[in-house]
Amino acid sequence: MSDFLAEASEIQGDLVAIRRHIHQEPEIGLDLPKTQAKILAALDGLGLEITTGKALSSVTAVLRAGKSDKTVLLRADMDALPVTELADVSYKSQIDGAMHACGHDLHVAMLIGAAKLLVKNKSQLNGDVVFMFQPGEEGHDGAGHMIKEGVLTASGRKADRTYGIHVLSSAISSGVFTTKPGTMMASADEIHVTVVGMGGHGSQPHTAKDPIPVAAEMVSALQLLITRSFDAFDPVVITVGQFHAGTKANIIPDTAEFQATIRTFSPENRDRIKIEAVRLCESIAKGYGLKAEVKVVEQYPVTVNNDVQAQFVGKVAAELFGNEGYEDMPHAVAGAEDYSRVLEAVHGSYVFLGASVDQDFTKSEVNHSPRAMFDDAVLYRGTALLSELAVRSLNEID
Structure with a gap:
């Protein structure tokens, strides 16, 4: 040898x-x-x-x-x-x-x-x-x-x-x-969310449909989703790395957008989180009379x-x-x-x-x-x- x-x-x-x-x-x-x-x-x-x-x-x-x-x-x-x-x-x-x-x-x-x-x-x-x-x-x-x-x-x-x-x-x-x-390394996917509302003057939010607080609620709700719906011993990680909305302090924009990476350690949770995250964002937007356009971008498996x-x-x-x-x-x-x-x-x-x-x-x-x-x-x-x-x-x- x-x-x-x-x-x-x-x-x-x-x-x-x-x-x-x-x-x-x-x-x-x-x-x-x-x-x-x-x-x-x-x-x-x-x-x-x-x-x-x-x-x-x-x-x-x-x-x-x-x-x-x-x-x-x-x-x-x-x-x-x-x-x-x-x-x-x-x-x-x-x-x-x-x-x-x-x-x-x-x-x-x-x-x-x-x-x-x-x-x-x-x-x-x-x-x-x-x-x-x-x-x-x-x-x-x-x-x-x-x-x-x-x-x-x-x-x-x-x-x-x-x-x-x-x-x-x-x-x-x-x-x-x-x-x-x-399992040695996680899967990687992304979720891209655009919350569609209706712009207006910052002094009169009741006349607009403000997408920013709705999108912000989604960011927090996604963290609650993974801690209350997924086993801690088969973890899911969601990190929002981009959040964009608006052009000026006193202008309510038409849209707010964010993107997040999703990491999972099992094929089962990978499939499930993609469904649950989309459902959650769409439901939150609907609850406030807005619309959420949600796209999952699949990248690498576990x-x-x-x-x-x-x-x-x-x-x-x-x-x-x-x-x-x-x-x-x-x-x-x-x-x-x-x-x-x-x-x-x-x-x-x-x-x-x-x-x-x-x-x-x-x-x-x-x-x-x-x-x-x-x-x-x-x-x-x-x-x-x-x-x-x-x-x-x-x-x-x-």
Whole structure:
């Protein structure tokens, strides 16, 4: 068997260079031509079957081992965020208003490293490996687009297993992996509400139909809904992040609008809250003689790890890095992921990797912060784990 930890350590310098090159030229959304070009250049000469996306700048690479019809899919997201970087690093973003504030540059580098190691150790693979480099995770459903374009069957048959890593700039010690069986991350949807009333003079509200207090009541009522209608042990989170109404203090506007994010941890509550939230807002508006136009914008489903595969990831991580290199994840987090779409279709597991630059990770800036920093010393660890998971899983698939 290969010593993937040692082999990954040997290419750590290359992984850092790739990561920092990508970090300096972040791209947002589904169209990431510069990032795609960097990935293609890094994979050149490895003998992989490579295809690029039609609706997005994705890269799908297939490593053929030829020993069986089994397939494992390894995934990394590629896109950045619309954030101006304030982190004090030598490889700071050179693009105004764009930053790899969620560590996707590290994900790409780790997956490129895994491709290099698995090509080198191709003889140990009892099946094929699909490397999924995905744009548009940050709200653009890149995974959904890639699934439509056939990434799950890129090897000629549907993948049997899938694994992916996400780095965290805080929340866990650097170099430590963590995951859990079952629900790992929440679903994410939005509710957009427009309360339609009738404008008028602020001194004579009785002659108008003021939408602002009605919309404000909806904001409060949504919080009451989740605390009185949903089980606290299967939580729902609703946060209103936008509220817009009016142009001047003494003018009652025709409309008031707000938007909220909805997070749930089970498919059942996801379905239910979308119905209940709409009913509540419409009923409140009707009670005051106004109208509510309510739209639910569906985004990402709950991220659910296969129980057996999550335990497998934990076992492999502990064996590779020692018990100090792996911790059981105590509970799910309310962040959301479009990798959930892959996990809905293929048995597998997502895993977090601590990449804090501080000895006390609780003092580190969180993912998405303009000051977020990620310790690229962990890159070889991610590469080693992905490589080990690919080899072992292909040998264990029935």
